[in-house]
Amino acid sequence: MALLLRITFPGAFYHVTSRANERKAVFKSKRDLVKYLEYLESATIRYDAVIHSYCLMDNHYHLFLETPSGNLPRIMRHINGAYTTYFNAKRARSGHLFQGHYMVILVDKDARSRRMTRGHDWSLTITMRETFTPYSLPAFTGAFDLTPMFTGVTMAFHGGSL
Secondary structure, eight states: OOOOOOOOOTTEEEEEEEEBGGGOOSOOSHHHHHHHHHHHHHHHHHSOOEEEEEEEOSSEEEEEEEETTSOHHHHHHHHHHHHHHHHHHHTTOOSOOBSSSOEEEEEOOSHHHHHHTSSSOOHHHHHHHHTOOTTSOOOEEEEOOSSSSSOSOEEEOSSOOO
16 A cells, blocks of 8 residues: 655644554553653754654553654654654564554634644543543643754653653
């Protein structure tokens, strides 16, 4: 099956999501969550990505990001590739971690997209939390400052802190 053409341009906003193979957990511990966030941070430094908000579930993630340099494929190759390498090495496994290619939706820079980055007003987060089983990790959500750096991060781990 051929890849869909990705619309990329400088200053674009995207909602990106990717699910694990066989819907298995890809975030099995707090350390996994922290490591993934470290890869998000390195994407902001290396590829000029602006991560406005995120939601990490046990078997998939959602990112709301901006690409000032118009380089979404490089950003996602870094994030998914680095995390897959970490996860596989930690668990002595090999192969793909994520199912197919990441899904991406181009988001218009309107009031809704700005609202999504503030008080965790992401309706997807609410929907996903309701589908969780008692044995799965809780949602790990956060919003970043609207600056192109990783500093100023607000994270919640449902009643705890990292």
